[in-house]
Structure formats: C-alpha cells, structure tokens
Amino acid sequence: TTPAEWALRRADILRGVGQAMGPLPDPARRVPLDVKILKREQTPDYTRIKLTYAAEPGDRVPAWLLVPQKLRGRTAAMLCLHSTVAIGKDQVVALGGKVSRQYADQLAKRGFVCLAPDYPSFGEYTYDFKKQGAGYASGSIKAIWNNIRAVDLLETLPEVDPDRIGCIGHSLGGHNAIFTAVFDQRIAAVVSSCGFTAFHHYYEGNLAGWTSDRYMPRIRDVYRNNPDKMPFDFYELVAALAPRPFLTNSPLHDSNFEVGGVRKVIAAAEKIYELRGAKQNLRAVHPDCGHDFPEEIRRQVYEFLTRHLRPG
Secondary structure (H helix, E strand, O other): OOHHHHHHHHHHHHHHHHHHHHOOOOOHOOOOOOOOOOOOOOOOOEEEEEEEEEEEEEEEEEEEEEOOOOOOOOEEEEEEEEEOOOOOOOOOOOOOHHHHOHHHHHHHHHOEEEEEOOOOOOOOOOOOOOOOOOOOOOHHHHHHHHHHHHHHHHOOOEEEEEEEEEEEEOHHHHHHHHHHHHHHHOEEEEEEEEEEHHHHHHHOOOOHHHOOOOOHHHHHHHOOOOHHHHOOOOOHHHHHOOOEEEEEEEEOOOOOOOOOOHHHHHHHHHHHHOOOOOOHHHEEEEEOOOOOOOHHHHHHHHHHHHHHOOOO
C-alpha cells in the first residue's frame, strides 16, 4: 500500500524469479565487451553493423547494430529481441522472416539505434546449454545476462543517450524483454508482443512449454509444471516494471498466451502503477488476430516509444 512496502515486495519477487531461473552471474563475469566488428552495410536509412561482444569469459554473442543516418546528437536506443525462429537476429533487421517481426529495421528508420542479439542456440549463436551453460540453472537467466551486457554495449556508443534505452520483443522476445527489464532498470521503456499470460492460463496451467533447456527446466524438475507451485508469475513481473512505460500487444486469439490471463495480469499490475503515480504508463492492446504483431499495432507501439524515449 506504500512505495516503501512495494520496494520490499519487489525484492522478494526477484528472489522468487531466481528460484525458478537461477541467480544472475557473479559480477566477475562482467568482462570487457571486446566488441569485434565483422562487417558494415549501408542502407538508405541506417548503417547495419554485424558484430560480436563478450558476454562473459569464453562466450561471445553475435548481434546486429543499426545506426540511423544523419543523427543530430545522442538519440534513443532499442534492444530488439527476436522470436522463436531459426534465423534469430536476422529476422528483426529485415534479412528474412515476416515483416511483422522486423521491428529493429522499422525502429531504426524512425531514428532509434537498435541492437539485435541472437538468443543462445538461434541464428549464428551455437550454444550447448548442458556444456557451455553448465554454470546456469536456465537458458532464461543466461539470455537475461547476455541482454544486460547488450545494454552495457549500448551505453558505450557515442550515438546513444544512456537514459533513453528501451527493449522490445515478440513471443520469445516478448517475455525476454520483460525478464530483462525486471533485472535491469536502465531499460526505460518495454514493449512485449505476444509474450506472456498468467501461468494458470498458459495451456490451461500445463507449463511444459516453459521447461526446455532454452528456458526454465526447474519448472519441470522442481515445480512439476504446476502453476500453484511456481515462485513467481507475470502479475508480479509486469508490476515490477513500474513506473516505467510498458505496452503489451496481446491478441484476442493468441493460442500461446491466452488473453484472459493477460487481462488479469494487467489489472493486478495496474494497482502498483497507480501506487507509483504512473497508471498512464501501463497500456495493453488486444487486436482481433492470432499470435501476431499487426501493422496497426506496430504503428501504435512506435508512437508509444517515440513519445517516451524521443528518438532523433
């Protein structure tokens, strides 16, 4: 009922997330980024740079960096997280896949610097969760760590205002945008497209889809795929983003993330946004479609991000 009480509750939420995902790495793993540029490509609107960066000792993350042409000083930046697709980061920079997933390309054309990393085991990022990931309890926490290092990278760029960094993703990228922003409060605005529902509403409470090595195997091994036993839920995660701007695209007919559960999450999180004096920063849109990110919704998302992060 007070901001002080919420601060204690938020810390408890992060502990609950850690029980399912495992802890973030020790700060000793925050090695120099050692960015290596692999190639540069000019487009009419931006420079597209392929690079890798060091996430931790012995592990490099492949990524695309899009830098708009003719910037007038420092601008806003977006961490752009791809969905479950074999080509990984190439999808969001318009080198393949659906136009509705090419939000890094579309945001760069609007003046945002965009960084799009591969999720471990997608795109060019070969990753063995049993061997390379032996020090992590989940693929989810490894991806969060890589994304935190991606924010570190964005902060080093002379084109980027470190106070105007956002995160966007669809599906896999949609919930990873939430996960990352919960742990990294440098992320100033968050967009999740088709990324979540309350666990009891995910395939009627069967959480098996969350349990591969890429995600959170403890949900299977410790919590028996039972939402009643889970130490966190999306009610708490979305609330933990407050007071930062958050927009979810949650379609009426998304078979992965049932809209009724999304509405319950937003209603619960709204109480915390109101407590923080930021009710206007929480927004949900529900297009009449399936698991997709329609053009009209993307237009609204880009207006939302432009209003809060002021690119250009």
